[in-house]
Amino acid sequence: MNLRAEIDKRISEALAAAGAPEGSPALVAPAGRPEFGDYQANGAMPAAKALKTNPRQLAEQVIAHADLSDLAERVEVAGPGFINIHLRADWLAAELTARLADERLGVPEPAAQQKVVVDYSHPNLAKEMHVGHLRSTIIGDAIVRTLEFVGHDVRRQNHVGDWGTQFGMLTAFWEDSFQTFLKVQMPTAPTATVELAEAEISDMEEFYRQAKRRFDADEEFARKAREYVVKLQGGDQAVRKLWRQVVDQSLDHAERIYAKLGVTLRRKDVRGESAYNDDLANVVDELRGAGLLTESDGAQCVFLEEFRGKDGEITPAIVQKSDGGYLYATTDLAAVRYRSGELKADRVLYIVDARQTLHLRQVFAIARAAKFAPETCSLEHHAFGTMMDPDGRPFKTREGGTVKLMDLLEEAEQRAFELVSAKSGELPEDQRREIARTVGIGAVKYADLCQNRTSDYVFSWEKMLSLEGNTAPYMQYAYARVQSIFRKGGEDGGAAGAGRIALAEPAERTLGVRLAQFPETVAAVVADCLPNVLCAYLFELAGAFMGFYEACPVLKAGDEATRASRLLLCRLTARTIRKGLGLLGIETIERM
Numbered sequence: 001m002n003l004r005a006e007i008d009k010r011i012s013e014a015l016a017a018a019g020a021p022e023g024s025p026a027l028v029a030p031a032g033r034p035e036f037g038d039y040q041a042n043g044a045m046p047a048a049k050a051l052k053t054n055p056r057q058l059a060e061q062v063i064a065h066a067d068l069s070d071l072a073e074r075v076e077v078a079g080p081g082f083i084n085i086h087l088r089a090d091w092l093a094a095e096l097t098a099r100l101a102d103e104r105l106g107v108p109e110p111a112a113q114q115k116v117v118v119d120y121s122h123p124n125l126a127k128e129m130h131v132g133h134l135r136s137t138i139i140g141d142a143i144v145r146t147l148e149f150v151g152h153d154v155r156r157q158n159h160v161g162d163w164g165t166q167f168g169m170l171t172a173f174w175e176d177s178f179q180t181f182l183k184v185q186m187p188t189a190p191t192a193t194v195e196l197a198e199a200e201i202s203d204m205e206e207f208y209r210q211a212k213r214r215f216d217a218d219e220e221f222a223r224k225a226r227e228y229v230v231k232l233q234g235g236d237q238a239v240r241k242l243w244r245q246v247v248d249q250s251l252d253h254a255e256r257i258y259a260k261l262g263v264t265l266r267r268k269d270v271r272g273e274s275a276y277n278d279d280l281a282n283v284v285d286e287l288r289g290a291g292l293l294t295e296s297d298g299a300q301c302v303f304l305e306e307f308r309g310k311d312g313e314i315t316p317a318i319v320q321k322s323d324g325g326y327l328y329a330t331t332d333l334a335a336v337r338y339r340s341g342e343l344k345a346d347r348v349l350y351i352v353d354a355r356q357t358l359h360l361r362q363v364f365a366i367a368r369a370a371k372f373a374p375e376t377c378s379l380e381h382h383a384f385g386t387m388m389d390p391d392g393r394p395f396k397t398r399e400g401g402t403v404k405l406m407d408l409l410e411e412a413e414q415r416a417f418e419l420v421s422a423k424s425g426e427l428p429e430d431q432r433r434e435i436a437r438t439v440g441i442g443a444v445k446y447a448d449l450c451q452n453r454t455s456d457y458v459f460s461w462e463k464m465l466s467l468e469g470n471t472a473p474y475m476q477y478a479y480a481r482v483q484s485i486f487r488k489g490g491e492d493g494g495a496a497g498a499g500r501i502a503l504a505e506p507a508e509r510t511l512g513v514r515l516a517q518f519p520e521t522v523a524a525v526v527a528d529c530l531p532n533v534l535c536a537y538l539f540e541l542a543g544a545f546m547g548f549y550e551a552c553p554v555l556k557a558g559d560e561a562t563r564a565s566r567l568l569l570c571r572l573t574a575r576t577i578r579k580g581l582g583l584l585g586i587e588t589i590e591r592m
């Protein structure tokens with residue numbers, strides 16, 4: 001059960017019965033302090049203001065109409081009109097006992113399954129993925145995992161730039177220079193006998209840089225590159241084959257990153273700009289047919305009133321250049337139409353950095369005006385900030401260059417290995433390496449995901465690998481600590497166990513309330529696409545467990561029933577932490 005939603009529903013009904021204005025929200029939230037109960041409903045105060053009546057009196061009427069006897073042992077008015085709700089310990093214990101046999105841990109099936117398209121990651125092809133790709137990739141993946149767990153039909157979309165002028169340059173350069181860039185680990189020695197068809201690019205970043213330098217310095221090569229753009233767009237088979245080699249090898253690199261990160265994106269999820277190329281002329285024609293196009297300096301533009309600035313000028317969206325070429329906006333409009341029309345999406349989520357806010361606002365507005373997406377299809381930009389260095393600048397190498405994402409992840413594993421070796425040097429090296437992999441990658445991901453995605457954040461190795469505070473190692477340690485209880489007691493940590501949960505001690509009740517809040521936390525992530533809400537919940541849950549562990553002996557409990565109950569609480573805590581971290585794409589460890 002989503003307890004918060006259930007209480008909200010009942011208080012909302014009570015507000016209506018007490019005469020509050022139609023649609024008055026209950027404003028239910030977990031109580032900030034134990035003396036205020038477990039939940040607090042604050043909707044009586046704004047409703048009373050609208051009615052010009054006493055908020056405490058209205059709150060009393062709401063309590064009189066509210067049917068909470070099965071859930072709450074006490075409901076009372078506090079202060080100017082807060083409604084404090086104290087849960088019944090027996091109801092809470094029964095709810096938690098039932099969850100032990102529930103793989104969904106109390107998360108209800110959605111009232112209506114939605115088709116949700118999530119657009120995320122977007123690596124630059126012909127270049128290696130860098131730290132700038134981290135946030136979109138792992139935030140998007142956490143959102144996808146959570147949506148799927150709840151029960152929605154999710155379609156991943158990795159929208160990559162695999163078309164346009166630069167690919168004329170790259171295909172021409174690959175044909176001319178493939179011998180220079182042969183991958184060393186070839187089945188055939190890198191000699192002149194190696195055919196282009198079996199060649200692999202050894203260093204994608206250097207390949208791109210040299211191609212660009214030659215394009216800028218060699219007019220004859222630049223002419224050939226432009227000629228190859230025309231051939232590529234015209235369907236020339238030989239150039240298309242070169243293009244496919246460059247694209248595929250770029251995607252191979254991205255897939256290696258995804259595998260190391262434990263991200264669920266696959267090759268089948270890639271739908272690049274090239275997929276929409278044949279539809280761009282149709283997009284422009286339909287915009288023209290809808291009366292949305294205006295020619296400006298030879299370009300085809302859309303001017304919408306909602307983008308009129310303070311200076312009175314409207315910021316236009318260009319969909320076709322004066323030379324007939326198309327822009328990102330044109331491709332993005334084609335993508336909206338595909339996702340709404342072909343995929344029948346109810347929601348389309350764009351996990352794209354905040355710098356694209358105006359661009360996506362324009363695309364969404366034009367798509368609505370052109371009826372590329374009906375009002376029933378929600379188009380949502382979930383923006384994110386920038387990873388910063390300790391000096392508050394965008395994260396770079398010491399030399400000022402872009403940090404390759406693979407280098408960052410490998411350094412995370414190495415730093416974690418050094419820490420594990422220092423603390424548990426007696427473990428076999430292969431075991432320490434596996435722990436380091438799980439901890440290192442988890443630390444990088446969690447350090448990002450625990451931040452509000454709309455904010456910039458400072459990258460710090462020391463903080464993210466700490467066993468204290470809201471970090472992945474702390475969460476993984478909390479899980480491992482629970483598992484150690486089962487090992488010491490000769491118990492099976494995965495079995496349902498006999499008996500029922502009882503919540504006699506304050507620390508047991510505190511832990512029980514936190515466990516009960518898992519479904520509402522998952523619902524909040526689904527609604528707002530904020531993984532940090534789940535991170536904050538897991539951190540509070542781990543803290544509640546540590547308080548319980550210190551205050552309530554488990555294996556040495558006074559009687560068998562108490563021991564069994566506390567083992568069940570431990571088991572449910574471990575399962576909840578494991579599931580919560582799993583939704584974030586972070587693995588757990590049985591021993592640390």
